[in-house]
Amino acid sequence: MTRKRLWITRRLSDATLKRAARDYDVVINHQDTPGTAEELIAASAEFDAIIPCHSEHFCADVVARFSDRLRIVANHSVGVDHCDLPALKERGIAITNTPDVLSDATAELAMLLMLGAARHAVAGDRIVRTGAWDSWSPAFMVGKQVTGARLGIIGMGRVGRAFAAKARGFDMDIHYYNRTELAPDLAQGATYHGSVESLLSIADFLSLHCPATAETTNLMNQERFALLPQGAVIVNTARGALVDETALLDALTQDHLAAAGLDCFQVEPGGNPAFATHDNIFMLPHIGSATRQTRDAMGFRALDNLDAFFAGKTPGDLL
Incomplete structure (x- = not known):
């Protein structure tokens, strides 16, 4: 044959x-x-x-x-x-x-991005690597604690649920928005929100795990970033189209968001050159499944x- x-x-x-x-x-x-x-x-x-x-x-x-x-x-x-x-x-x-x-590998990377963004990984690495670490004080590089924080997940499919499972190891209070509410055995105690807006209002950390569609393009725009609590951290390991990158930069420079962890961008390969000067953006080159x-x-x-x-x-x- x-x-x-x-x-x-x-x-x-x-x-x-x-x-x-x-x-x-x-x-x-x-x-x-x-x-x-x-x-x-x-x-x-x-x-x-x-x-x-x-x-x-x-x-x-x-x-x-x-x-x-x-x-x-x-x-x-x-x-x-x-x-x-x-x-x-x-x-x-x-x-x-x-x-x-690829659910577990991508969820692992989301955890890396969340922790790195919250604890100043970019600035910390640069300071040590360049020999600029010459002092210490209790006020030095104080970040945002993950343990016990409220985590909002948009998209509780396979990757979203894998990320939630790992976040439970940090005793995070897990909330989610999904097109439909999950059965209890899949939700594993996570709190369902019937709208994105409801979820954003309580999310100390927000992680995106939904597909890129006509409906989700620029899902996170200026209005929705404003709904997040002051000092929130956003993580995106899904698709770059989900985030209005200009609105993200505005939210970061205005100190409404504390940090962002990004594995995907509107332009790939390449990313957004405007992000490079911001130490509170922890970036990786779309390698969520790269194990x-x-x-x-x-x-x-x-x-x-x-x-x-x-x-x-x-x-x-x-x-």
Whole structure:
């Protein structure tokens, strides 16, 4: 039987590439650069399947130019805001993602960002690293305590719940907003709020874990930042589109917010150059799922979806 042709657009984990080469006629982009629109269009005529990352954009005008050969896009990501789902489905192309397997890794990074932002990690590292640490006093670099504080979570899906579980280790009082209230066994005692505004009013710390959609773009804007308590800390490990970055800077420079911990930005790669001069913004380059264990699991999940599809079964993560 002729093996299905598969294009892998980025340099995935070694274990993933080895398994893919075993089961498919695979072409790998070893240059590890984002696939362009023209490359995606050309690939649709050459391959039966593509495993892309969030860096490849399947917008409607690109999908409209696809060949009929391409049958499935098995994303190596949970978020699919880089895919025009209606356009792909209209062409009869199956779309899958990789949920579950990156929840703990992303929640770990959210905890790192929350602690780093609250306890002056950027300034502290710079002071020691540059040899500028030449004094100490009880007033030196006093931060915001996490233990026992009220944590607001927007989006109590898999990652939000994983973060809540870790926050309980710090005895945080957990509150959340979600499109629907969770069953008690999932909420684990967290307090539900029926609106974002209600949640913001009590959140000493706020962590974003919802997808980027038309409804959530600039979810955190000037009006909503103003609803947070004075001295609050915001963490975003979800999508950069959720935060109005100009409004965030205003809230920080006006000392309404104490700090921010960010793993994602409106422009990626690159981030926001205006953030660089603010020591109270702790930043990482969108690496929430970047552990060896998680990268293997994401790659295998994408391949599981392909295997099921080409075996005539419904992929477990079909969107």
